[in-house]
Amino acid sequence: MSSFDVQRPIVELPDQNPDPAFSDDELVWTDAEKEQIEAWKDQYAEDQGAIMKVLWLAQEKFGYLPPEVIKFCGETLDMTFSQAYGVATFYHQYYKEEKGEFVLDVCTCFTCQVCGGYDILHYLEEKLGIHAGETTDDGMFTLQEAECLGACGSAPMMEVSNGPYVHQLTKEKVDALIDSLKDGKMPAFTSVTLPQDEDEMGGNRRTDAEQTTTYETQPRGEHME
Amino acid sequence: METNGTPQTKAGDWRSYNRVLLPPVEDLHKLEVYEEEENGYGRLRTVLEDDALDSDEIINIVKQSGLRGRGGAAFSTGMKWSFMPDKDERPRYLACNADESEPGTFKDRQIMEYNPHLMFEGILIAGYALQIDTCYVYVRGEYTDWISHMATELQKAYEKGYVGENIMGSDFSMEIVLHKGAGAYICGEETSLMESVEGKRGYPRYKPPFPAQKGIFGCPTTINNVETLACVPLIMEEGADWFANTGAEDHPGPVLYGISGHVNRPGVYEYPTGMLITDLIEEVAGGVRGGKDLKAFVPGGASTPPIPADRIGGVTMNSNSLNEAGTMFGTGGMLILDEDTDMVSWLRRVTHFFQDESCGQCTPCREGTGWLENLVTRIDQGEGNMRDLDLLLDLCDQMEGRTICAFADAASWPVRYTVQRFREDFEAKCKPSVHPVSAEVSGGADSAVAATE
Numbered sequence: 202m203s204s205f206d207v208q209r210p211i212v213e214l215p216d217q218n219p220d221p222a223f224s225d226d227e228l229v230w231t232d233a234e235k236e237q238i239e240a241w242k243d244q245y246a247e248d249q250g251a252i253m254k255v256l257w258l259a260q261e262k263f264g265y266l267p268p269e270v271i272k273f274c275g276e277t278l279d280m281t282f283s284q285a286y287g288v289a290t291f292y293h294q295y296y297k298e299e300k301g302e303f304v305l306d307v308c309t310c311f312t313c314q315v316c317g318g319y320d321i322l323h324y325l326e327e328k329l330g331i332h333a334g335e336t337t338d339d340g341m342f343t344l345q346e347a348e349c350l351g352a353c354g355s356a357p358m359m360e361v362s363n364g365p366y367v368h369q370l371t372k373e374k375v376d377a378l379i380d381s382l383k384d385g386k387m388p389a390f391t392s393v394t395l396p397q398d399e400d401e402m403g404g405n406r407r408t409d410a411e412q413t414t415t416y417e418t419q420p421r422g423e424h425m426e
Numbered sequence: 427m428e429t430n431g432t433p434q435t436k437a438g439d440w441r442s443y444n445r446v447l448l449p450p451v452e453d454l455h456k457l458e459v460y461e462e463e464e465n466g467y468g469r470l471r472t473v474l475e476d477d478a479l480d481s482d483e484i485i486n487i488v489k490q491s492g493l494r495g496r497g498g499a500a501f502s503t504g505m506k507w508s509f510m511p512d513k514d515e516r517p518r519y520l521a522c523n524a525d526e527s528e529p530g531t532f533k534d535r536q537i538m539e540y541n542p543h544l545m546f547e548g549i550l551i552a553g554y555a556l557q558i559d560t561c562y563v564y565v566r567g568e569y570t571d572w573i574s575h576m577a578t579e580l581q582k583a584y585e586k587g588y589v590g591e592n593i594m595g596s597d598f599s600m601e602i603v604l605h606k607g608a609g610a611y612i613c614g615e616e617t618s619l620m621e622s623v624e625g626k627r628g629y630p631r632y633k634p635p636f637p638a639q640k641g642i643f644g645c646p647t648t649i650n651n652v653e654t655l656a657c658v659p660l661i662m663e664e665g666a667d668w669f670a671n672t673g674a675e676d677h678p679g680p681v682l683y684g685i686s687g688h689v690n691r692p693g694v695y696e697y698p699t700g701m702l703i704t705d706l707i708e709e710v711a712g713g714v715r716g717g718k719d720l721k722a723f724v725p726g727g728a729s730t731p732p733i734p735a736d737r738i739g740g741v742t743m744n745s746n747s748l749n750e751a752g753t754m755f756g757t758g759g760m761l762i763l764d765e766d767t768d769m770v771s772w773l774r775r776v777t778h779f780f781q782d783e784s785c786g787q788c789t790p791c792r793e794g795t796g797w798l799e800n801l802v803t804r805i806d807q808g809e810g811n812m813r814d815l816d817l818l819l820d821l822c823d824q825m826e827g828r829t830i831c832a833f834a835d836a837a838s839w840p841v842r843y844t845v846q847r848f849r850e851d852f853e854a855k856c857k858p859s860v861h862p863v864s865a866e867v868s869g870g871a872d873s874a875v876a877a878t879e
Contacts, residue, residue: 244560244603246517246643249625253608257567278625291627291785292608294567310529311728311775312686312761348611348779349529349728350568353686353759354693364570390571395536396693401450406540408453416693418715419686421764425771426806 221269222299228273234258238277248278252288256295265296293348294363301336301343303382306360310349316356316419319426321370322346328379341383354416355393365390368414433740436674436700436747445696446660447653447680448540455575457582460543467543467588469659470550474596484555488658490666492678497523497614497651498727498757500677500745509638510646513557519642520553520561521623521649525607525614527566528727529779531759533682534652536694538565538572541656542579546602548655550589551662553600556648560601562623567608577604611783615831616649618785629787630831653682674700674744681758683743685711688718688764700744707762718764722848726756728776729836731843732763752843769848770855773841774802780837788829795837797821802841805855812859815852818845 230238237258241251255274256266263270266289268282275285289295296304307325309318322333325344329337336343352358355368365388367378378388392410405413437443453459460466473479489504510518522545526534537545549561565573580602583589591599605623607613613622617631620642641647657679661669670678681699683706686692690712697710703723707713714720720735725743731753733741741751748755763772777799786792801818804810822838829835845852 244601245623245625246645247624250623250643252625253606253622257606257608280625284626287627288625292567292610294609309775310779311772312530314775315687315761315763315767315772348609348782349527349531351526351532351535351566353530353532353761354684356686360568363567366571392539393693395448395540395695396691397445397448397695398450402452406450406452406454409456416691418690418712419688419692421688421715421766425768426774 219267222267223263223269227263228269230277234262242278249280249284252278252280252285253292256285256289260295265299267297267299299336302341304343304345304362306345306347306350306363307333308347308350308352308356308358308360310347312349312353313356313358313422314425315422317370317422318357319424320420320422321357321359321372321375323424324372324375328375342379352393355414356419357422361388367391368393369417369419371420433702433704434742435702435705436742436744437698437702437705438673440697440701440705443697445680446664447544447656447682447696448536454541455539455543455579457543457579457586460541464544465663467547467550467583467586467594469662470547470554470588471594473551473554473662474594474598481555481557484551484662487666488555488661491661491669492666492675493654493657493661493669494677494679494745495651496653496657496681496758498528498729498755500755503650503654506638506650507552507556507648509636510556510648511639516645517559517643518557519645519647520549520556520558521616521619521642521647522549522561522563522652522655523614523616523619523649524563524565524569524652525611525619526569526652526757527611527614528729528757528759529776530686530724530727530761531684531757532686533684533694533758535569535572536682537652537656538569538576542576543583544656544659545652546580546583546589548658549602550593550600551658552648552650552655554598558600558648560603562603562605562642564605564607564613564619564623566613567606570606573604573606580604610785611779612785612831612833615833617831619649620647627785629785630833632830673698674742674747676746677744677755681743683710684757684759685762686760687762688715688767689713689762690715700742700747703738703741703743703760706743706760711762714762714764716764718766720762721765721767722763722769724761724763725753725758727759728779729839730754730756731839732769732847734847735765769844769851770802770806773844774799774806776840776844777802777837780833784833784837788834790825790828791834791837794821794825794834798837798841805852808855808857810852810856812853812856814856815845815849818842 241254242248259274271285271289272282307322333346357370358368389411391412392407394405394415451463485507493503494500610628612618613628618628622628637647677699684694722732724732745755781795781799784791784795822842825834825838
């Protein structure tokens with residue numbers, strides 16, 4: 202969280218004219234991707250509707266969205282650069298600059314705050330030797346402070362690289378997670394059992410969940426910021 | 427506080443309540459199981475085959491059921507549906523709001539995870555009643571796992587002919603499209619959601635024109651929350667009277683309570699509306715953790731004003747009762763804070779959230795949310811003056827009702843009410859004032875804002 206200071210601009214725009222990271226030869230869709238984009242276009246009355254999906258696809262393909270990639274996505278849908286750039290910069294989850302291999306979004310919004318989200322964030326800052334918002338020197342981890350991720354019953358929690366949620370974090374769990382990420386292993390999908398299911402059905406109702414956990418008493422946050 | 431000595435629940439015999447939104451059936455999220463065990467898509471079949479159940483009749487039934495939106499505003503769903511104009515040559519859209527980014531809220535995800543077909547069936551029945559061509563399910567971008575699970579199940583429903591062209595052999599056709607967001611709180615606002623579906627920045631639009639007249643791509647649009655739509659098949663099966671008689675009269679039906687914070691057993695619980703808050707905390711969620719006392723209670727997400735512990739006695743979880751207590755139902759994502767919680771630090775995080783998520787379109791909100799955070803941060807750091815409290819309340823006045831959407835109101839309410847209701851916490855952190863501070867009037871000579879309630 203910020204400290205008291207002269208007000209900063211709400212949107213910090215990245216450098217809009219950096220040296221391109223991708224050449225024109227790299228900025229092409231494969232046939233399969235082209236087909237997928239055509240299918241998405243059909244889902245919307247105007248092609249522009251598909252831009253969010255195309256940006257997601259591009260982020261998966263290129264890792265992040267520098268201006269030339271955003272421009273390329275826009276051109277695919279006959280959008281101007283400014284329109285596509287406007288969309289890409291509006292949403293938090295589109296990475297406008299290069300991130301680490303794994304992005305750790307630690308939720309610190311108020312439920313996580315009162316249940317120890319900042320304790321986990323500070324622990325990770327110390328463990329990785331970086332501040333929130335920074336990337337480790339080896340390019341492995343980017344640590345970010347996230348707004349509410351919608352898993353308040355299992356706080357403190359984090360999301361790894363816009364993918365799986367890791368619930369009910371403790372320092373030991375963070376250690377284990379970092380070790381397995383270093384081995385290149387992403388955490389599995391975890392289904393959190395409903396308390397009423399536990400009482401009435403004796404456990405999680407999903408037989409196909411890779412991993413399950415139950416809601417437990419949440420820790421009490423020591424640090425509120 | 428208490429009525430006639432004993433607090434009255436409006437949820438009836440809730441201890442023996444049988445869940446209907448998330449009934450206890452193993453693997454219910456799979457289409458095969460949903461068909462087999464829960465009369466899956468049977469309600470849709472009835473609606474399609476029964477000539478008496480035409481569009482107006484379905485809207486009437488939903489109106490009679492008293493179903494109110496579960497996304498936060500608690501607006502009558504039947505009423506909202508009746509705003510749709512007569513069918514013309516334009517396509518018509520339904521948007522299922524699964525953005526669920528209100529802090530403290532995690533209940534829609536349980537439907538998406540454990541009973542997605544109930545949501546799809548609700549979408550299709552609503553689609554039939556409103557003559558919808560396409561429904562966009564706007565899911566927040568963070569729910570990657572759940573989006574892919576739902577995509578698998580939706581594909582199965584397409585293959586079975588429940589979605590798509592000529593559904594179940596009738597002349598009704600409808601598409602369901604999953605739209606993945608990318609992390610913007612404001613896209614849960616209905617007009618912002620429409621902009622986002624159109625592939626634009628999620629800036630809310632002026633109303634009027636309302637979405638029913640001019641919505642997605644300029645066409646008639648209705649927007650409903652996941653849980654709201656999931657209630658629709660249940661109403662069709664059990665009848666409007668059953669729904670209207672479940673829970674509180676003014677705000678009936680089953681509801682998902684997402685309980686989090688300093689309680690022994692957090693989680694999402696399904697019960698009728700009108701539960702006593704004290705029952706929910708003490709009996710359902712096992713009481714405040716560590717045997718502590720309760721300090722504050724937030725009924726439904728960041729924008730619903732917190733209420734102090736001494737005011738929750740006898741208050742039930744339905745709109746009328748919560749409004750009387752000076753708060754709102756919101757999303758039903760309840761946050762429980764124990765006696766040791768520092769409300770100033772808590773509020774600082776709330777204001778940070780709103781500062782971060784303001785879309786920046788309207789000046790009072792873009793600048794106001796930043797200054798709210800700045801002021802609360804200054805107080806939290808012990809640098810604040812007593813007059814900053816008045817300034818905060820004054821700033822809230824300058825924000826409320828002066829912007830395109832309700833975000834500025836949502837950002838200022840928690841500040842206003844936390845400062846008013848927990849003023850001693852704030853005063854304790856401010857530098858002592860050499861001037862006497864009035865407890866009656868705030869904001870200087872030209873303001874008459876009550877400093878406390």
